[in-house]
Amino acid sequence: MTTNKHAPRSRIVVLNRWSDGFAAYHRYIDHATNNVAYICTPNGAAALDASQTAHVEELADILDEDALHKAMSSCQSALGGIDRLIALSEFDLLKAARLRNSFNIPGDLPDTVVRFRDKTAMKHTVAAAGLRVPRVAALEDVAFAKANSSPVMRFPIMVKPRTGAAGLDVPRIDTRARLDMLWPTLPLVEYECEEYIEGPVYHVDGFVRDDTWVIARASRYINNRLQFAQGKPLGSVMLDPGPLNDAVLEFAAACLKALALSNGPFHLEIIGACDGFYFLDVGARVGSGEIPFLFHELYGVDLFDLWVTHQSGDEARYAARAQAALIASTSITRGGFLMLPEPVGKIFVDAQLPNTIPGLYEAVLPARRHLFNGSSCSGNILARFRYRGASEEEVDRAIRATLRDFRYTLAESVGSPNSSTHDITLRKTLRLLQQ
Template sequence: MRYLVLNRTPLTSGLRFPDWIGADDEAVLLTDTAAVSTDPRERTAQLAGYAHVEFFDDFHFNPLVESQALAMHRKWGFDRVLALSEFDILRAARLREIFGVPGQDVASATAFRDKLDMKRILSEAGVPLARYAPVSNLADLLGFVEGNGYPVVVKPRRGGGSMDVHVLRDEQDIDSLLAAHRDLGTDDGAQLIAEQYIEHELLHVDGIVLDGEIKLIWASTQGDSTCLDIKQGNALHSCLMDPDDPLLAPAQELTRRALAALPTPDTSMFHAEVFLTEDGRMVFNEVASRMGGGMIEDVLKLGFGVFLPEVYVRNLSGHEPLDVPAAPLRIAGLSLFPPRPGTLVRIPGECPVPGITEYRTYAEPGAELEPAKLSVEKIGSVLATGGSRAEVETALSDALTWFERNTVIQGRGGPDSAS
């Protein structure tokens, strides 16, 4: 069989499509140029095993990706299309339908990518949601604010990574939104959705469906951090829940209800978000049919001993399925340290905090930093493991304190400041 692989993320040593597919089949790669190393040795290792590779600049907005895929299909014929990124789910589905090959179709991909379509389906199924409405123009937005009051969350219907998410608390915030979205004043309108803002603790539920059966479904908590906080320069952390956590089963059940209501593919990874309200209720936010980002895949690998993208691709390739534990072998967590505006003066090279299994840096002294635009942007990160959530969260907290004490960012027009 011949597999078309669409890729936009760095081809690290752990992302090995040819190995997962197997030597008896072919993998053809269409990749973002920036996803491949410029170092000749690393580049050779990253591209080893592919039958053919094509590179594309500006991969996200480049329609030549699909055009080239179609031309190659006419020449060689593809049997499957693989894509792991949130922003390639619909692109891959369109190609499958053109090629006439199995896999997630456009209707399913749209239900998971378009937050308005998703919430309509979930609402009809009785899944508890925050109040919501489409926003195409200013009148739509003002009507929603009048009916629900402030604060209101406005975001793209097909966004990701907390990109372009706005929390409106007053008329000044509405003016800021209008400045950012001039499409609100056009006849075609904006592709936005407004939602009631809910004070919450964010739980995310991650897992995988294999041959129509949920093999892994486990919840993590972000505690007192949120995806929006990192855009304000505050660290984001997440930790797997303990097996005896009373919130685990309700979060799993709510996610099962959502997956049952949606056109979930027979084989699919998923990443769901659940709001735990201040009065203890659970309100479903959204779910994607892909692996969670922001190093969630690393946490699951540490906790469960398997790399879900590998499990997913191997299953689609018809290989002997990997054993996926139903509960974590150990508790694991992550913390992301975001940039702040200014010049990076100092960043530590090694982390001595007990319980930290891996520390990574993503910037070097002298770098000019800007505020994070995505919830996964970072200049440093840590992974931690332990026997319980409390133990892991202590290690993450200690690592944050250590990082802030040892990282210096010189603010623009001001004194040096710790990150």
Template sequence: MTPLRQWLAEVASRTNVLTSKEIYPHYAGDFAGTHAIPDYLDDIAFEQTVAEIVRHHPITKLIHVTEDDILRCAQARDRYDLPGLRYIDALPWRDKYHMKRFVRWTGVPTPEFAAPSSIVDAEVFARRVGYPVVVKPRLGFASRGVKVVHDSAGLREAASAWDVDDVLIESYTPGFVYHVDGFMHDGKPLYVSVSRYLNDCMAFHDGLPLGSVQLDRDSENFQRVARFAEEVIPALPPVDFSPFHLEVFHTPDDELVFCEIACRLGGAHIMESLTYATGVNPAQLWIRHQAGLVDGRTVAVKDRGNRYGWLLVPPKTGVLTGIDEPTGYPFIKDFIVKAPIGKRFDGAHASTDSFVAFVVEGTDSADLERNIRFCSELSNTLGRWAT
């Protein structure tokens, strides 16, 4: 998905890449240095590796790509006085408590929320706003660790597992969810794509697929949600040219309510969908901009006509013994096998957990949704499982 040797060809001979031990073989030998961190989420190992690189090379830029890297790369830029996103500006884009405070200050509708220091604080909050409530990590992503709690007993059970320094509780917002993806610079959106989730990001708990449909640009909902994004983005600290990923609730009362936003590319197969829709790979453009190889603000990103979306099919409980690849469906742009045959699963643990995925095309939003729902039915026949 990220052929960095190709994307950074002009500077590969003076670029160091930090990656996980699993990905290391894909990049080894292509750069001035490739460094494997056994546990890529180990912040101390990351800091030590960066320090070792800085000790031997005159580093001028630090490029971040994933959600996990936003804050620790910002801290490294502070430490070594490197250009780019600094910690004080990055934090509200990453920490959902600070994020919601910034957005609420501007008057954008936001769920009630709190950062409880104890179960007592959480229970007081829940009694005030009413059950159900949502408990989530402040620094989480892909719906990992997110729980909808319906009563005091459930809240106490959730509290037994949470990290008091990384927990947010908020009022439950019913309805469906849009995600808004695009590019921004200095507090202003430059390009906006609006999509609607099919099912929702918690559907994996019930073993249901998560899908996404790009809305038609001339639709009322597209225009309305795009205007909402124009209110949210300037509420947070301005950043240099960057992708953004915004999620918005649409309630049964026809109100738009802020969920969360990130200063990075959305996950799942948003990258591929945007590439098909615009002809511009957003990950490639963002990485090359950070490397100083292109000014992303000058690149024309525009939709070319058709609508695109994706479907993530969660694994079942058992051993995956086979996968049949679908053929003869021209609207299936990509069919991605995401797990090796023989792997044992105990279901999905995050919204992005899947064993196969589809990237799908439609002539318009309605046609796209029909095609994705067809793929959802088709997926039931593709995987073979053993207990």
């Protein structure tokens, strides 16, 4: 624990789980005019500029809510009170809401946040507003486990953690026999099942202020996040202005209204089925992966800046940032991304990317001899690409050219995944990535 004394102005606590560039909160909070404390893991603490912080609480496990509560009490004592609590990871939003409730801090509280973390609750809320959602049930409410029971929906179904994210740990179940095998392994209170809806998946990302779009972009996936978790590439292309774009945005706005999201960022996913749009999922947070980079690089809009400014209670700065984003939202530029999944257990040797793909402006590759250790973080995937263009077609064409022409070399490793060096025993032949 470290403590530096500053004259307090606004007393802010940041709940930080990041240890990379996302931990540079000084970009968004003036540490000279505010008294800022952090609660984080040791790795998260190492990423901070300690000279600018008023107080730091290090926790071995940021998921331990009893430890979090004690850390908040320590921050409250060190700061002489707490005016605001900032949390940016989707996995921390509900914990932060409960802490605000306990310490009487303004901001999003549990009754609001639970609609964006509990998939069963969010779908019931959207359905109550008369919008299409897949039929859904909490597993604890379903009688699948009984010997002669009838399922409440037809197969295939999706079995999901109620508070999961990014398609992680989401199996598709096609038969009753497969469900019977899976059933004993699941903590029923933590899972839901929902009917599988066939159709293209769209996502809408942006920011809303006082129930009004500040900036929003509708995109269509190439593959989807569930397929990405299963080892396939994931691409995304922003839709051109037109009837489809307008319809996706209109449906997204209706979903956000049903969920009462009036201020903040969002990442919302929609299925385009043969009988209309279905609400799939939503996070009251900045979209992950390449999404925040696209907004910043294409439009000059830092969604994290908007979100932190809103959470910190700096109304003047928030209004100015929102107005700038609203002006930027009129841009006709379209963009997209491609992410290639992690080849777990392999070593990155090299890659060759043609420099003749129009619209491809950023490619992020691992360092040579990087071991893919299965950490599932975005910085540990095989490759990330970002694109810009004047139209949806241009961006789509560039993504498919990358899928066709990007070549890379991997190698096997010998030794423990935890060792600091790895011997290359088999250099694979140069391979062409296939979608």
